[in-house]
Amino acid sequence: MKYVILIQSNPQSLAVWETLSEQQRTDFGLGHLRLTDQMRDAGVLVASEGLGDPALATQVSVRDGKTITSDGPFAEVKEHLAGFYLIDVADLGEAVAWAARTPDAGYTRVEVRPVLDMSEWDL
Numbered sequence: 001m002k003y004v005i006l007i008q009s010n011p012q013s014l015a016v017w018e019t020l021s022e023q024q025r026t027d028f029g030l031g032h033l034r035l036t037d038q039m040r041d042a043g044v045l046v047a048s049e050g051l052g053d054p055a056l057a058t059q060v061s062v063r064d065g066k067t068i069t070s071d072g073p074f075a076e077v078k079e080h081l082a083g084f085y086l087i088d089v090a091d092l093g094e095a096v097a098w099a100a101r102t103p104d105a106g107y108t109r110v111e112v113r114p115v116l117d118m119s120e121w122d123l
Contacts, residue, residue, distance in 0.1 A: 003095035
């Protein structure tokens with residue numbers, strides 16, 4: 001079963017980040033690299049990425065058949081998706097165990113959410 005581990009940036013995580021030394025920040029980043037390798041070695045990793053700043057985002061909508069784009073978020077956001085791990089594991093318990101190993105879980109919360117299986121849907 002596929003699960004996504006969502007890592008959010010929020011006021012709590014940013015406040016903690018500001019208290020970390022340069023070495024702790026380096027260790028934090030290396031922790032993510034090690035976890036990615038461990039997931040890959042265990043055969044559960046489907047994909048893993050960190051995401052750019054929301055100010056670099058492009059909003060897309062379609063109205064009357066026309067694509068409309070605008071830069072960045074419309075309002076100042078206090079929380080945004082900072083990265084994710086997409087894993088394929090046996091059950092929620094295993095997904096939670098992997099989520100608990102993220103460096104972020106030691107400072108703030110991470111979210112584990114099942115991926116919808118649409119393979120059986122009729123088109």
